[in-house]
Ligand SMILES: [Fe+2]
């Protein structure tokens with residue numbers, strides 16, 4: 491079974507380390523009146539993740555299945571989850587719903603959300619943030635849990651290895667290391683650096699998150715605003731070719 495860690499009240503990190511990729515894949519489950527799973531995980535991990543979720547809630551009660559963008563580790567097992575949880579609904583950006591999710595993946599029409607909308611799950615509420623091309627893909631979005639100031643940040647703060655579930659030490663160095671390594675191989679240009687990159691990271695920093703719940707690597711607890719400013723610097727350093735025109739700084 492995947493490893494379970496409560497990273498904020500009622501928010502559980504469900505993690506599997508995939509050795510051939512030297513990478514953790516985490517899903518996050520919020521236990522509330524209307525439970526929410528963020529990221530489904532890829533197909534190969536489904537049995538272990540399902541077992542972990544079933545140890546925390548009644549699977550049939552799973553209500554919301556959220557994700558950032560259309561990619562295997564984000565939403566690849568949406569149909570499987572919707573089969574075991576007959577009342578569950580995908581929740582994603584309106585772009586995701588209209589362009590891909592309803593047509594290609596969801597068993598039932600998704601809840602397409604627009605920027606700034608709120609999803610109430612019971613005692614918790616999530617601010618929906620449309621973040622096109624951050625971390626990547628047109629339909630990208632993130633969720634911000636307002637009570638504990640937790641940012642469900644998908645691929646942002648990606649770290650390699652089988653790190654500790656939660657850390658208060660900086661994660662920027664680890665993130666820089668893996669992104670730099672990826673630039674040397676077939677996974678180069680993992681994230682675009684575009685006109686939306688720095689304004690989006692600046693906007694996320696303004697939320698002052700206390701917890702950064704990343705899909706790959708340790709959850710960071712600390713000064714989330716500073717970490718997001720630092721991440722913008724790493725993205726500039728790694729993804730902007732030397733000699734490019736200078737960009738807006740945050
Ligand atoms: Fe991704």
Ligand SMILES: [Fe+2]
Pocket residue numbers: 563564644645705706
């Ligand atoms: Fe990912």
